[in-house]
Amino acid sequence: MDNRTTGLVIGRLTFAAIGSVDVCLKGDFKSDILGQVIALCNSQFSDDAIAGHRLSDFAIPQLGTVSLISFDPHPLLDPHPYFEWFSLDQDHYRIELAEGDAWIVEPGNTGEFDEISDRLRDTLVSKLEASPTESKTSDQEWF
Secondary structure, three states: OEOOOOOEEEEEEEEOOOEEEEEEEEOOOOOOOOOOEEEEOOOOOOOOHHHHHHOOOOOOOEEEEEEEEEOOOOOOOOOOOEEEEEEOOOOEEEEEOOOOOEEEOOHHHOHHHHHHHHHHHHHHHHHHHHOOOOOOOOOOOOO
C-alpha cells in the first residue's frame, strides 16, 4: 500500500478465493506510517471456500475512503497493522494483522511498488474522483 501522494492510498491486496484486488482510497495513513509505502503478508492467510462466500459481493477494484490505517491503531492495544476503509457504497471493511505482518518499505526498495502505484494512479484516481463519497467516520478516532 502506497501513501506517498497526500490524500491517496493505493495498492494491491490479495484475498482468499478472489485473488489480487486493486485498491484506491481517499485519505492518508495515520502519523506512524504517513507518506510511506508499506508491504504486508498475512501469516494467518487461508484460501478457503468460506472466504469466497463472504467476499462474493466485494467490489473489484476497491474504491472508497480511508477510515484508519495504522501500525498502532489504539493506545490500549498492542501495536499491530490495522486497515479500515469504506467503499464508495459505504461497505465497511477491516483487516487486522499480527504484529510483524506489515512493514514500512525502505525508500530505496520501492521499485517493485512504483510501477503498480503509477498504473493505479493512472487508471483508478479518476474513477475515485468521479464518484463523490463521504465517509461518516473518515476522521474517526477510537478515543
